[in-house]
Amino acid sequence: MPxxxxxxxxxxxxxxxxxxxxxxxxxxxxxxxxxxKPGLSAIERAALAVALALHGMLIYAELFVAPExxxxxxxxxxxTLWLGVVIxxxxxxxxHLDGFEPLLLPLAAVCAALPAAFPGRVAMQYAGNLExxxxxxxxxxxxxxxxxxxxxxxxxxxxxxxxHKPQGTALTRLASFPPLLTLERLLFRMVAVAxxxxxxxxxxxxxxxxxxxxxxxxxxxxxLFSVLTWVTLxxxxxxxxxxxWRGRTALRWAMAAFAFLMLAYVGKSFVLEVILGRA
Numbered sequence: 230m231p232x233x234x235x236x237x238x239x240x241x242x243x244x245x246x247x248x249x250x251x252x253x254x255x256x257x258x259x260x261x262x263x264x265x266k267p268g269l270s271a272i273e274r275a276a277l278a279v280a281l282a283l284h285g286m287l288i289y290a291e292l293f294v295a296p297e298x299x300x301x302x303x304x305x306x307x308x309t310l311w312l313g314v315v316i317x318x319x320x321x322x323x324x325h326l327d328g329f330e331p332l333l334l335p336l337a338a339v340c341a342a343l344p345a346a347f348p349g350r351v352a353m354q355y356a357g358n359l360e361x362x363x364x365x366x367x368x369x370x371x372x373x374x375x376x377x378x379x380x381x382x383x384x385x386x387x388x389x390x391x392x393h394k395p396q397g398t399a400l401t402r403l404a405s406f407p408p409l410l411t412l413e414r415l416l417f418r419m420v421a422v423a424x425x426x427x428x429x430x431x432x433x434x435x436x437x438x439x440x441x442x443x444x445x446x447x448x449x450x451x452x453l454f455s456v457l458t459w460v461t462l463x464x465x466x467x468x469x470x471x472x473x474w475r476g477r478t479a480l481r482w483a484m485a486a487f488a489f490l491m492l493a494y495v496g497k498s499f500v501l502e503v504i505l506g507r508a
Contacts, residue, residue: 312373
C-alpha cells in the first residue's frame with residue numbers, strides 16, 4: 230500500500246474515532262445517553278487498534294525500511310502521539326478512561342499526517358549507534374507517557390473546578406470521567422514512569438557522548454532542555470510527596486516538563502524545516 234494512502238487512512242480513522250468519542254462521551258449528557266457499559270466497547274477497541282496498526286506501519290516504514298533515514302519534528306511528533314495512544318489503549322484495559330479520547334485522538338490525527346508534508350532531514354551519521362538509538366527511543370517513549378499524564382491533569386483540573394460550581398463546568402456536564410482520586414493516582418504514576426524513562430534516556434545520551442566526543446555532555450539546545458525536563462519532573466514528584474501538590478500546580482509543572490521535552494526533540498528541527506525551509 231503506497232505510503233500516502235496509509236497516511237490518509239490513519240489520519241481519517243483517527244479523525245472519525247475522535248468525532249465518534251466526542252459524540253458519545255462529551256456531546257451527550259449522561260442523563261440523556263443510552264445506557265452503556267463504561268470503557269471502550271469491543272468495536273471501539275478494535276477500530277482504535279486498526280488506527281494504531283496503520284500509524285505503526287508508517288513509523289516503521291519511515292524509520293526502519295526507507296532507503297535513507299529522515300528524522301525531524303514531524304517524525305518526532307508522530308512517534309510521540311503514536312506512543313501516547315498505545316499507552317492509553319493498554320491503560321484502558323485495566324480501568325475505564327472515558328473522556329480522554331476526544332482530547333488525544335485529534336492530536337494523533339494531525340501528527341500522523343505531518344510526516345507526509347514535512348519529510349524531515351536526512352538522518353544523522355550516528356543513526357546506527359546503539360546508545361544513540363536507545364537515547365532517542367527512550368526520549369520518545371517518555372514524551373508519549375507525558376502526553377497521557379497531561380491529559381490526566383487537565384481532566385483533574387476540570388473536575389476540581391466543578392467541585393466549586395453548583396452546576397459543574399462545561400466539560401464535566403458533558404462527560405462521565407473516572408473519579409478524581411483515580412485520575413490523581415494515575416497521573417503521578419505516569420509522571421514517575423516518564424521520569425525513569427527520561428533518566429535512562431539521559432544515561433544513554435551520556436554514554437553516546439562519551440563514546441563519540443570523549444566527554445559526558447555536549448552543551449547544546451537538546452542537552453539544555455532535556456536536563457530542564459528532568460529537573461522539572463523531579464521537582465513535581467518531590468512536591469507531590471513532600472507537599473501534596475495536585476490540580477493546577479501539577480498541571481503547570483507537567484505542562485512545563487512536556488514543553489521542555491518537545492523543545493529538546495522537536496524545536497531545532499521545526500525551526501530548520503518549517504521556518505527556514507531546510508530539508
